Amino acid sequence: MPELPEVETVARGLRQTILGRRILSIRLGKTDFIDDPAALEQHLPGRRIDAVERYGKFMLLRLSETLSDELAAESRAANEKMASASKAAPTTATPSLLVHLGMTGQLAPAPAAQPHQKHTHVWMTLDDGRELRYTDPRRFGRIAYIAAASLAGELTDFGADPLEVTCEEFAARIRTRRARIKALLLDQSVLRGVGNIYADESLWRAKLHPARLGVQLNARQAETLRKVLQDILRKAIAMHGSSISDFLDADGEPGEYQRHHRAYGREGKRCYRCKTPIHRTMVAGRSSYFCPKCQPAPRMSRQHRRRSR
């Protein structure tokens, strides 16, 4: 379900509904998608939700310190005064609940009296009588309690924010690589937040075949790709994401961006630019939709041709 625009939609919704609420207690169902279930039970009760951030496809619920944490925070602050020079830490450290929605995850508050869904596996009682619930049929998501001291380390292996990445950095991350452009767009250590839908949509707009190699893009093509990707992500966020089957925003409304898809899910339908039927093939292990005319296949290299003969 969720890529950057959908996760951003959920995060914005939660900011409206649960910011400042305190978690009184927590109840768990199946826990195989939770890093350390006992840590949740031990550390969440009593904490206030002070902020909801998005990091790639992850949501970060920033939690208040407890008394014992505040003591630790004091000594930490003292240490940081000494050595605050070289930190890759993209964020201020706070105890946090890390949530990834996987393919089918939902995180939303509900009145405690409301019957829960079949696949709800986490219930967090809030101080206003509601419950913050996590529901995920496939359990491909991930939930983890992260202590303040571990937060920076948890966020290290991520690439650039696609909405903020500069022309120079984007080119450096793409044009040096021999992997397929589709694989690079999906690689969270290259760019954080792009998934299958927005990869295909941006490649269609940039007229690039998904199997083109990163190194094969010239500077102009890379810059076009960056620009269309940002434009698509911004518009998708404005329209509350794409609802293919079951994604709903905080108000229970589906997103609207699926109506603007030009490639994803359109196999056999005609290209909006040239009327050629859209093709679907597997690239980087994922269904990839593209226009065979607007997005011509890359020319095989000499070695590749020799081998496949």
Next chain:
DNA sequence: CGTTGAACCTGTTTGC
């Protein structure tokens, strides 16, 4: 460095 395929799960759609 890269790619591929399988695995993790459940639900829905497609095809015979």
Next chain:
DNA sequence: TGCAAACAGGTTCAAC
């Protein structure tokens, strides 16, 4: 109608 296969917005890991 029924049943099996294919497929799904994600990530990870082994094998090559």
